[in-house]
Amino acid sequence: MSENTKQNYLNHPKGIMSWLLTLDHKRIGLMYLFSGILFFFLGGLLALVMRFELAAPGNDIISNEVYNNAYTLHGAIMIFLFIIPAIPGALGNILLPLMVGAKDVAFPRLNLASFYIYSFGALFAMYTIINGGVDTGWTFYTPYSTQSTSNVVPMTLGIFIIGFSSILTGLNFIATVHKMRIPGLTWYKLPLFVWALYGTSLVQITATPVLAITMVLLMLERFLGIGIFDPALGGDPVLYQHFFWFYSHPAVYIMILPAFGIISEIIPVHSRKKIWGYKFIAYSTLSIAFIGFLVWGHHMFTSGQSVFSQIVFSFITYFVGIPTGVKIFSWILTMYKGQVSFTPPMFYALAFLFLFTIGGLTGIFLGAVALDIHLHDTYFVVAHFHYVMQGGTIVAFLGGLHHWWPKSFGVMYNQTIANIAALGVFIGFNGTFFPQFLLGLRGMPRRYATYDEQFVELHSYSTFWSGILGISIFIAVMNLFWSFIKKNKVDPGSNPWGGMTLEWTHTSSPPHPHNFEEEPVLQHGPYDYDKVIVEKTYKK
Amino acid sequence: MSEHHITPLKTYLIIAASLLFLSGVTVWVSYIDLGSFNIVLAMFVATVKASLVAFFFMHLLWDDKKNLTMFLMSLMFFGIFVTITMLDTGFRGDLGLNPETKDPINKRAAFYDTLPLTDTHGHPVDEHSDEHHEDKDHH
Structure with a gap:
């Protein structure tokens, strides 16, 4: 092995400043990854506190006020500090330039700036926690949010700032996909994760400014008394919900599209079969991104909006099911007659297929106005969006981490422990959230610190399994980190899963500081398992 | 878009004059009471002015068509937001109880x-x- 191949982005250059001021997309990706995991643990801890409070009726562990803070911070941290920045910021940053054969993203300095803007926004969120929290719920609905004495201002300011980080990352990725592809890497030869990031970025730059506008309007009302949302000043509180959900519904797709991209990578590689319906998956990504802009009112069926718009929103909502169904069927058909190997990433991908499908189908329930009026603000909604966000996005994220871990760090984790943890996540997740569908159907409202005796049994099930879920995720992440200590190195030239995209075939593990020692030449498409045989190589 | 487009001075002057004229139009129509249509008209004139600036002063017309697409997309998304929101505010209470x-x-x-x-x-x-x-x- 030459001296040059020993050099990788983790060990060259050295020193703390070389990390803090790095322009290397892989290092910036890692900084996103570790801050994301930190916030994930913080948000997860808050979730467990709530679950244990709900193990029995009454205020056993925390007061109503603390509970209100806990669910607000859990939602805000998970969404704005972990899910939205984590997958595009971490896996997207590390992989996008490698997948298109580029040395870096189109604007490396802007990329670093995005990370620091994100960190700066996160500081405001942290200040909120230290200063006593915020109790409005992560949606900051008016009129309560303009009257609440909790820290609405620092929290919304933090979100406002983090929004800019999202916009800049999106801009950077779009420019990278358009301008940095190696010759021959045409649109239909791009890995589907790149398509997913592209779709996500489009949503980020078109929807996120609306969030910023909303937060500014909220502040204008709070400080200058301009009547926009507050009826006492002549405003319209439902208008706030229109503004908020015009961003936040597309934001659901900012959260789930990269997860779709990860699954589109994991399934063909671990089934050793060409992806079924490449163009369908690529275009379904774009159509989900577009339809996502037309359905925001389905969050507002009980807000008092006009019946006419309820019908329109309900109708359009069903269209989202089409491209999503296209993806699910394509993934299943990809596995059909493939050589499916039950590796940890594949376990997560399979878990994703089950959990996301349940999440998506219950979304169809909630899209029906008549049913939604019954189920609105109950645990049915809580269970639905956790099946999408955690069962979908976070499970896919864990799958992606396991898939690209040997590539990013050049070390392999214990696969048996990873499989057991994945199973624990799957069972623990269903145990936690499936009872919540039943709770919701029976009328258990969300955001309450206590409940009627009749709900005790289902709530205690949910709490028990949430413990298993928490422990499983902890084991999964610790197992990954343990690989650093164990130093179970993979050969720099290895390709443990037999991937066909450029990051597996043309660069070392961990990658070279400049990604590729020479500009890669494209020899085959990203999923050409029917044309080329790629060996799985783990160690020499 | 390999070469840089050079716009003749005459075009700039015509656009500048149109902008001034349209400012006058904005002021003029504000004196006519058209009810809620006033705001629609004012926004329309403002959009035309902004488009003139983007197309000619900012060279969008001669630029890479992707940038034009982005510009039109932003208008489209704004249109979607306003139109669909007005499906609510325009028909609020349309059960017509009272x-x-x-x-x-x-x-x-x-x-x-x-x-x-x-x-x-x-x-x-x-x-x-x-x-x-x-x-x-x-x-």
Whole structure:
């Protein structure tokens, strides 16, 4: 092995400043990854506190006020500090330039700036926690949010700032996909994760400014008394919900599209079969991104909006099911007659297929106005969006981490422990959230610190399994980190899963500081398992 | 878009004159009472002006068509937001139970505190007769 191949982005250059001021997309990706995991643990801890409070009726562990803070911070941290920045910021940053054969993203300095803007926004969120929290719920609905004495201002300011980080990352990725592809890497030869990031970025730059506008309007009302949302000043509180959900519904797709991209990578590689319906998956990504802009009112069926718009929103909502169904069927058909190997990433991908499908189908329930009026603000909604966000996005994220871990760090984790943890996540997740569908159907409202005796049994099930879920995720992440200590190195030239995209075939593990020692030449498409045989190589 | 487009000075002057003219139009129409159509017209003129600036002063017309697409997309998304939101605000209370409460938000606002208070059926309510109200409920 030459001296040059020993050099990788983790060990060259050295020193703390070389990390803090790095322009290397892989290092910036890692900084996103570790801050994301930190916030994930913080948000997860808050979730467990709530679950244990709900193990029995009454205020056993925390007061109503603390509970209100806990669910607000859990939602805000998970969404704005972990899910939205984590997958595009971490896996997207590390992989996008490698997948298109580029040395870096189109604007490396802007990329670093995005990370620091994100960190700066996160500081405001942290200040909120230290200063006593915020109790409005992560949606900051008016009129309560303009009257609440909790820290609405620092929290919304933090979100406002983090929004800019999202916009800049999106801009950077779009420019990278358009301008940095190696010759021959045409649109239909791009890995589907790149398509997913592209779709996500489009949503980020078109929807996120609306969030910023909303937060500014909220502040204008709070400080200058301009009547926009507050009826006492002549405003319209439902208008706030229109503004908020015009961003936040597309934001659901900012959260789930990269997860779709990860699954589109994991399934063909671990089934050793060409992806079924490449163009369908690529275009379904774009159509989900577009339809996502037309359905925001389905969050507002009980807000008092006009019946006419309820019908329109309900109708359009069903269209989202089409491209999503296209993806699910394509993934299943990809596995059909493939050589499916039950590796940890594949376990997560399979878990994703089950959990996301349940999440998506219950979304169809909630899209029906008549049913939604019954189920609105109950645990049915809580269970639905956790099946999408955690069962979908976070499970896919864990799958992606396991898939690209040997590539990013050049070390392999214990696969048996990873499989057991994945199973624990799957069972623990269903145990936690499936009872919540039943709770919701029976009328258990969300955001309450206590409940009627009749709900005790289902709530205690949910709490028990949430413990298993928490422990499983902890084991999964610790197992990954343990690989650093164990130093179970993979050969720099290895390709443990037999991937066909450029990051597996043309660069070392961990990658070279400049990604590729020479500009890669494209020899085959990203999923050409029917044309080329790629060996799985783990160690020499 | 390999070469840089050079716009003749005459074009710039024509656009500048159009912008000034359109500013005049904005002021002029503000004196005519068209009801709620006033705001639509003002926004339309403003959009035309902004588009002229983007197309000619900012060279969008001669630039890479992707940038034009982005610009048009932003207009489209804005249109989607405003149109669909107005499907709500324009038809609010369209179950039509009672004309008085058709726009409950604005009519109840302290800001528009000119109307007498009414209950949900439009019957006048005396502000100072809470006890009387309770009696009614009991019967």
